[in-house]
Amino acid sequence: xxxxxxxxxxxxxxxxxxxxxxxxxxxxxxxxxxxxxxxxxxxxxxxxxxxxxxxxxxxxxxxxxxxxxxxxxxxxxxxxxxxxxxxxxxxxxxxxxxxxxxxxxxxxxxxxxxxxxxxxxxxxxxxxxxxxxxxxxxxxxxxxxxxxxxxxxxxxxxxxxxxxxxxxxxxxxxxxxxxxxxxxxxxxxxxxxxxxxxxxxxxxxxxxxxxxxxxxxxxxxxxxxxxxxxxxxxxxxxxxxxxxxxxxxxxxxxxxxxxxxxxxxxxxxxxxxxxxxxxxxxxxxxxxxxxxxxxxxxxxxxxxxxxxxxxxxxxxxxxxxxxxxxxxxxxxxxxxxxxxxxxxxxxxxx
Amino acid sequence: xxxxxxxxxxxxxxxxxxxxxxxxxxxxxxxxxxxxxxxxxxxxxxxxxxxxxxxxxxxxxxxxxxxxxxxxxxxxxxxxxxxxxxxxxxxxxxxxxxxxxxxxxxxxxxxxxxxxxxxxxxxxxxxxxxxxxxxxxxxxxxxxx
Numbered sequence: 001x002x003x004x005x006x007x008x009x010x011x012x013x014x015x016x017x018x019x020x021x022x023x024x025x026x027x028x029x030x031x032x033x034x035x036x037x038x039x040x041x042x043x044x045x046x047x048x049x050x051x052x053x054x055x056x057x058x059x060x061x062x063x064x065x066x067x068x069x070x071x072x073x074x075x076x077x078x079x080x081x082x083x084x085x086x087x088x089x090x091x092x093x094x095x096x097x098x099x100x101x102x103x104x105x106x107x108x109x110x111x112x113x114x115x116x117x118x119x120x121x122x123x124x125x126x127x128x129x130x131x132x133x134x135x136x137x138x139x140x141x142x143x144x145x146x147x148x149x150x151x152x153x154x155x156x157x158x159x160x161x162x163x164x165x166x167x168x169x170x171x172x173x174x175x176x177x178x179x180x181x182x183x184x185x186x187x188x189x190x191x192x193x194x195x196x197x198x199x200x201x202x203x204x205x206x207x208x209x210x211x212x213x214x215x216x217x218x219x220x221x222x223x224x225x226x227x228x229x230x231x232x233x234x235x236x237x238x239x240x241x242x243x244x245x246x247x248x249x250x251x252x253x254x255x256x257x258x259x260x261x262x263x264x265x266x267x268x269x270x271x272x273x274x275x276x277x278x279x280x281x282x283x284x285x286x287x288x289x290x291x292x293x294x295x296x297x298x299x300x301x302x303x304x305x306x307x308x309x310x311x312x313x314x315x316x317x318x319x320x321x322x323x324x325x326x327x328x329x330x331x332x333x334x335x336x337x338x339x340x341x342x343x344x345x346x347x348x349x350x
Numbered sequence: 351x352x353x354x355x356x357x358x359x360x361x362x363x364x365x366x367x368x369x370x371x372x373x374x375x376x377x378x379x380x381x382x383x384x385x386x387x388x389x390x391x392x393x394x395x396x397x398x399x400x401x402x403x404x405x406x407x408x409x410x411x412x413x414x415x416x417x418x419x420x421x422x423x424x425x426x427x428x429x430x431x432x433x434x435x436x437x438x439x440x441x442x443x444x445x446x447x448x449x450x451x452x453x454x455x456x457x458x459x460x461x462x463x464x465x466x467x468x469x470x471x472x473x474x475x476x477x478x479x480x481x482x483x484x485x486x487x488x489x490x491x492x493x494x495x
Contacts, residue, residue, distance in 0.1 A: 004472055017471040219491045228361035231400040
């Protein structure tokens with residue numbers, strides 16, 4: 001096959017076939033269209049950022065968050081967003097996995113010159129994922145990890161004095177979430193999951209600047225830019241949908257976006273409140289993390305997953321608890337989390 | 351423009367660190383592969399996105415395969431192509447879990463293939479005719495976000 005010229009600059013050799021459009025582009029044009037599309041996602045409508053805003057990039061060391069950290073650093077300079085960027089990493093306590101990827105994040109910290117904050121499940125919950133898996137087995141451990149990570153990111157952001165978290169969720173991830181919410185009939189989440197930015201009164205603002213970025217292009221970008229990222233044994237689910245119909249992913253996001261809720265349905269949805277025990281945003285008396293933690297502490301295995309609605313605002317005696325969530329307690333990056341002492345005291349039984 | 355970036359990395363962009371790889375580069379010469387010569391070509395294979403774990407944890411391989419292979423009905427020979435290479439890799443290089451790499455004649459969806467740094471979708475995919483010293487990169491795009 002003779003080399004195909006780039007369909008944008010018509011001079012250089014095309015090296016990438018864009019999955020979204022089928023467009024064949026050269027390396028430089030690929031960088032430019034990829035970055036410009038992320039910029040467009042960022043500035044569309046009212047825009048997701050405010051000038052001077054402090055923004056934490058949820059950084060796992062994986063490809064998505066690494067490319068996000070890179071692209072945001074570039075765009076922040078190029079378009080003068082005036083953002084104060086931070087890297088925020090959660091250490092789930094998974095030996096041989098997270099300890100390696102955290103090394104990658106530390107490398108990114110140097111490469112991008114961004115301050116890094118690492119918050120561990122161990123310091124926050126008194127449990128590492130290694131210990132949780134020891135207790136609950138492998139089958140359901142993702143539930144714990146997912147619930148704990150979400151809250152840990154918010155708490156890490158609060159400690160950094162940051163009001164906005166950006167994550168590397170890409171178009172493929174969002175399409176998957178749309179399908180999952182349709183299948184579960186979860187109307188409330190379906191409405192939220194396609195939004196670039198989600199925020200309610202009591203939660204920290206979260207945005208997904210890669211909402212329209214395909215996984216393939218993120219990987220291409222990381223490869224061509226020679227970015228430092230970490231991928232482990234990572235080959236669970238097939239991506240068959242994209243092979244059958246390359247535009248399917250963006251089509252699914254658009255169909256999720258066009259779901260509209262009738263007023264009567266919206267009224268029936270649960271109002272948000274704060275957790276009686278730790279003060280984190282919750283749709284029940286206890287937030288999911290506290291409910292799971294109580295199950296773990298009680299030595300229950302899978303029954304911990306059943307949302308036990310223990311209404312008591314006090315944990316049973318001797319149980320470890322999560323420090324109170326204080327959204328505006330700006331503790332500062334260098335200091336340990338306020339409340340750790342309390343948590344440590346709670347660990348010492350008798 | 352991208353050229354104004356002042357972020358410099360020393361990485362390979364393939365998502366592994368030297369500690370996670372068995373050997374940064376290994377020369378794999380399976381018994382039936384003769385060294386490079388008239389009848390064979392040398393191909394460099396690299397794995398990214400964690401795929402090297404399926405290939406004895408070695409991210410980089412140099413292999414030798416025949417320059418020409420029999421055509422479909424065995425009546426003549428044709429230049430060796432990607433279809434042959436993928437099949438060759440499955441029987442000679444893959445160390446575990448074939449279903450994580452192969453899918454029919456090709457590779458699983460979610461694995462990105464680059465031929466001399468170009469998306470293989472622009473190069474004819476399995477029909478691409480390999481040349482001596484071609485560099486083929488396989489990157490898993492799944493997980494590890």
